[in-house]
Amino acid sequence: MNKKLKSILAITVILFTFLPLVALSQQQKAKSWPVPAEFKNKANPVKVTAASIADGKEAYKKCSGCHGKAGLGDGPKGKTLDTFPGDFTLASFQNQTDGEQFWRTKTGRDEMPGYKGKLTDEEIWSVVNYMRTFKK
Structure with a gap:
């Protein structure tokens, strides 16, 4: 696998792993x-x-x-x-x-x-x- 493809794959994994957690934490913040x-x-x-x-x-x-x-x-x-x-x-x-x-x-x-x-x-x-x- 070339370096560019590995970078894209890594970024995709990070986005799909952490963005839902950030969204959930924002929803759960009660004022x-x-x-x-x-x-x-x-x-x-x-x-x-x-x-x-x-x-x-x-x-x-x-x-x-x-x-x-x-x-x-x-x-x-x-x-x-x-x-x-x-x-x-x-x-x-x-x-x-x-x-x-x-x-x-x-x-x-x-x-x-x-x-x-x-x-x-x-x-x-x-x-x-x-x-x-x-x-x-």
Whole structure:
């Protein structure tokens, strides 16, 4: 193989290997999503019980199209979004307070719809309880 062909082959391999990774990393960069102070430390009024987790799992069906059944951010609609929906199994998500998760779920932003008026507050708190079950 001549030197020019080897160079072209090497460049092609590099492009096809690294460009998709760069594109994926750009998709996954979520911008800051500040939560109002009054919600950061808001306690979840719905106790963690088998019933609240079951209720949360049922309501979470509205979320799974983007966030995936196991909260990995791999739902069919999520793959088409400009912003990665997030991986609920990661510490960076699980370390958020219940109040932060509640507010973000209720309010939404950009491509994520808010669930105010679509789910009751109790249902959203139950979804928070259910999302806690995704912890690794």
